[in-house]
């Protein structure tokens with residue numbers, strides 16, 4: 001058969017994006033639009049204690065909502081089960097995810113599993129789960145991010161930890177994309193410097209990996225549109241989003257960490273994170289995320305910090321396959337690449353990322369997270385198993401290549 005390459009790209013995000021300081025106050029209006037009078041708010045204790053739940057629910061009638069605030073970082077399947085039990089008790093006609101990626105992920109999955117029934121693991125891909133497709137939309141959902149961030153407010157994915165098996169699995173379905181993303185930079189003002197730094201570096205990596213990932217037409221055409229992968233490659237649209245995201249994050253992250261109340265910096269970060277999320281959830285990711293997901297599962301390392309410490313060596317490894325793109329990234333991060341050779345310009349991107357991470361307090365290599373030389377082999381093996389991420393990496397990457405990247409990142 002003659003090879004036929006893909007000639008089409010698709011793009012999806014939340015049905016409605018409402019952005020700006022004050023957007024959270026429109027939650028009541030959104031809930032009225034959906035004619036809902038029983039709302040389940042899914043959040044975590046930190047957000048609740050910081051007063052952010054009160055702030056975000058001010059526009060809701062007190063009798064109309066119930067708060068479930070038991071979400072933990074890197075939530076386990078038990079957390080998802082408890083949220084589902086709460087939904088069974090409340091029978092909500094609207095669900096709100098308020099917090100970082102964890103709370104938003106739990107909200108999105110509760111929305112579809114409450115609507116369609118079954119267990120959480122039924123919807124996870126085999127061999128861990130039952131591989132059941134989400135058959136249709138869930139309970140209408142709005143997500144309000146309090147970090148900048150994971151991009152979960154527009155994404156179709158939720159990540160579930162199985163700590164006893166040292167595994168992280170996911171549910172991916174277009175029906176998990178929230179109906180409304182209410183992105184209010186004001187909700188991120190109380191986020192402490194550490195999480196501001198790590199979530200911001202995660203957002204930067206989403207934009208960078210989406211910008212260099214393989215192009216949509218560098219794969220075979222699908223038999224049917226339903227066979228097109230969720231990560232369908234970079235396109236002119238994801239490129240624009242990624243470029244603007246890199247610029248905004250480069251402009252905003254140091255100031256947002258240094259002074260949380262710098263609203264202009266927070267606005268840059270929220271916008272950058274939103275755009276990076278919209279870019280990568282359509283285009284795809286690469287080796288940085290494969291290594292960080294594996295390290296998160298095996299060593300329980302925090303996602304954003306692991307990402308920040310791995311990204312520079314992935315850039316150096318990938319440079320030969322995307323010199324021009326990395327040179328542009330260096331420029332977007334404020335480096336002057338005029339007069340530099342291709343590899344010097346790509347190196348400038350790696351150095352710019354390292355400098356940014358160090359300036360916001362993230363340095364010391366993966367060894368600072370407790371990963372040592374003896375762990376490299378197993379971590380490379382586990383990273384190599386994440387082919388759905390590696391398939392988008394601009395340079396073909398083998399298990400031995402992953403070992404090298406991890407070793408140089410220690």
Ligand SMILES: [Fe+2]
Pocket residue numbers: 150202203206289303307
């Ligand atoms: Fe990430």
